Amino acid sequence: MKRxxxxxxxxxxxxxxxxxxxxxxxxxxxxxxNNVDGGTAFEVLPDGIYDGIEVSDGxxxxxxxxxxxxxxxxxxxxxxxxxxxxxxxxxxxxxxGVTYVDKFGSCKSLRSVTIPDSVTNIAQNAFSGCxxxxxxEYENGKYINNHLISVIDKSATRFKIKDGTMSIxxxxxxxxxxxxxxxxxxxxxxxxxxxxxxxxxxxxxxIPETTIKIGNYAFDGCTxxxxxxxxxxxxxxGTRMFALCENLESITIPDTVTGIYDLAFLECRKLTSVRIPxxxxxxxxxxxxxxxxxxxxxxxxxxxxxGEEAFMNCALLTSVKIGESVRGIGKYAFRYCYGLERxxxxxxxxxxxxxxxxxxxxxxIYAEATExxxxxxxxxxxxxxxxxxxxxxx
Numbered sequence: 001m002k003r004x005x006x007x008x009x010x011x012x013x014x015x016x017x018x019x020x021x022x023x024x025x026x027x028x029x030x031x032x033x034n035n036v037d038g039g040t041a042f043e044v045l046p047d048g049i050y051d052g053i054e055v056s057d058g059x060x061x062x063x064x065x066x067x068x069x070x071x072x073x074x075x076x077x078x079x080x081x082x083x084x085x086x087x088x089x090x091x092x093x094x095x096x097g098v099t100y101v102d103k104f105g106s107c108k109s110l111r112s113v114t115i116p117d118s119v120t121n122i123a124q125n126a127f128s129g130c131x132x133x134x135x136x137e138y139e140n141g142k143y144i145n146n147h148l149i150s151v152i153d154k155s156a157t158r159f160k161i162k163d164g165t166m167s168i169x170x171x172x173x174x175x176x177x178x179x180x181x182x183x184x185x186x187x188x189x190x191x192x193x194x195x196x197x198x199x200x201x202x203x204x205x206x207i208p209e210t211t212i213k214i215g216n217y218a219f220d221g222c223t224x225x226x227x228x229x230x231x232x233x234x235x236x237x238g239t240r241m242f243a244l245c246e247n248l249e250s251i252t253i254p255d256t257v258t259g260i261y262d263l264a265f266l267e268c269r270k271l272t273s274v275r276i277p278x279x280x281x282x283x284x285x286x287x288x289x290x291x292x293x294x295x296x297x298x299x300x301x302x303x304x305x306x307g308e309e310a311f312m313n314c315a316l317l318t319s320v321k322i323g324e325s326v327r328g329i330g331k332y333a334f335r336y337c338y339g340l341e342r343x344x345x346x347x348x349x350x351x352x353x354x355x356x357x358x359x360x361x362x363x364x365i366y367a368e369a370t371e372x373x374x375x376x377x378x379x380x381x382x383x384x385x386x387x388x389x390x391x392x393x394x
Contacts, residue, residue, distance in 0.1 A: 042097055045075030063087060068109070072098075081105065085129070094119070105129050115145045117166045120190025120213045122147060124170030138162045141172075148172055161185055170194055170215055177201055180224075186210055193217050193238075200224060207231055214238070216261075219245055232256050237264045246270065255279050260287045262307075269293050278302045283310050285330065292316065299323035306333050308353070315339055324348050329356050342366065344391065354379040366391040 044058040050073050052065020059078040063070070070084070071093045078100045084092060085105025091112040094101065100121035104110065106129040113133065115122075127133050127149060135142035135149060139160045142150045146166040151159070157178045161168070163185050170192030173179060176199050183206045184191070193215030196202060202222045207214075209231045216238040219225055225245045230237075232254045242248060243266035251271065253260070259282040265271060267290045276283070278300040285307040288294060294314045303323050308330035311317065315338045322329070324346045331353035334340060340360045345352075347368040354377040357363055363385040370390040372380075381387065 043075055044077060045073060063089070071095075078102070081123070084110065101126055103128075108132070113144055115147050117146055119147065120167050121215065122149070122167060122169035122190075122192055124174070124192060124194055126169060151176065161188075163187070166190070168192055168195055171197065173199055175199070181205070184208055184211070189213065191215060191218060194220065197221055204228070209233070214241065216240060217243070221245075223247060227251075230254050230257075235259075236261060239263060240266065242266075242268055244268075253277055253280070258282070260284060262286055263289060265289075265291055267291070272296070274298070276300045276303060281305075281325075283307055285309055286312070288314060290314075299326070301325055304328070306330060308332055309335065312336055318342070320344070322346060322349065327351065329353065331355060332358065334360060336360075338362070344393075345369075349373075351375040351377075352380040353377050355382045356380055357385055358382045360385060364388065368392065 045055050047056050052063055053060055053072060054062040055076060058076060059080050060072060060076055060083050061080045063083050068088050068090045070089055072095055074095045076095060076098055078098060079102055081102040082105035084107050088109050089107060090109050093114040094116055096116040096118050098116060098119055101119055102123045103126050108131055110130045110133050135144060140152050140156050141148050146164050148161060148165055148168045151172055154176045155178055157180060159182060161184060165185060165188050167190035171194045174194050174197040178201055179199050180201050181204045186208045187210050188208055189210055190213040191211060194217040196219050197217050198221040200223050203224050203226055205228050207229055211231050212233040214234055217240045220240045220243045222245050224247055226247050226249055233256055234254060235256055235258050237257055237260045239261045240263045243263050246267060246269045248268045249270050253276060255277045257280055260280060261284045263286045265288050269292050271291050272293050273296040275298045279302055280300055281302050281304045283303060283306050286309045287307060288311050289309055290313040292315055295316045297320060299322060301323055303326055305328045306326060309332045312332050312335040317337045317340050319342045321344045326349050328351040329349060333356045335355060335358040337360050340363045342364055344366045350373055360383060365385050365387045367387055367389050368391055
């Protein structure tokens with residue numbers, strides 16, 4: 001009898017421990033870590049609701065609390081859009097570790113926001129619906145803590161950013177048609193999307209080496225821009241970052257960049273040569289579309305894919321040597337490159353989509369493969385350019 005009682009007690013104890021372990025797991029969730037700008041790792045807050053603050057995947061996604069003074073808990077990495085919109089919240093404290101802040105929406109009672117230095121990305125018009133929000137003004141700018149949020153007078157020809165600024169919010173200088181040059185001070189880590197969009201008089205910008213993030217469309221439509229330095233540390237050249245910069249003459253892509261994305265250099269007509277470093281693994285669709293002055297492209301050893309229409313209408317390109325790391329070439333990648341006379345394709349290229357070299361009427365293709373690989377589209381050589389199979393190099 002005693003033996004049976006002991007067995008029952010052991011089983012009950014095991015069940016109790018299982019329940020407590022499961023509950024503990026529900027509270028703690030899976031442990032995740034995050035780094036702030038390559039610094040010390042910290043534990044990301046598990047999914048859940050904390051005093052009305054809903055956290056999902058480390059980001060604040062909604063607020064259902066009653067407090068008007070909100071302190072967001074540590075362990076959050078971002079603030080999603082409209083979290084506090086249409087609430088009575090009057091102040092929000094964002095903890096260190098957060099890297100991006102999306103639009104706050106209509107926060108008609110919001111008077112104060114604390115933004116830590118860890119933030120590198122603030123959305124365009126993030127606080128446009130916060131009519132009583134208090135800003136600090138310096139020269140021609142409005143700031144929250146060490147972050148430039150907006151420009152007071154967009155007709156100005158010159159602008160001074162205060163020392164100690166950590167980020168420039170999206171769209172801050174967008175449409176400043178009289179701005180001709182700008183020096184961004186050391187210490188700035190993030191430059192938002194569309195920040196200089198359609199600054200048609202802008203000729204030069206100095207970006208400090210501290211900058212690690214530059215948003216999409218950052219210089220889109222800067223038709224007078226001639227040169228810009230990209231600091232070591234940025235990892236992508238984003239969508240339309242330099243689109244329609246028709247006077248851009250040169251660009252140095254840092255060795256830290258891993259991707260050149262859609263339409264990044266669309267119609268940069270005076271760009272004559274590009275060196276793609278070994279760190280880049282992707283050249284996305286239309287990255288250099290209609291760069292009509294482009295004469296030379298040096299592929300690094302890391303590029304794996306050349307996207308659809310990546311170099312279409314680059315009529316002055318005469319010779320291209322595809323790197324040995326490339327696995328695929330997208331549809332229309334070199335279409336209408338009328339001046340292209342020679343392209344070397346290594347055996348590593350297992351896919352070429354249709355019409356990749358359409359209308360390249362002067363082109364001879366030198367392929368390392370001894371015959372057409374099975375992964376090459378039936379219309380890969382739509383224009384019937386001559387092909388030298390089994391090419392081993394000169």
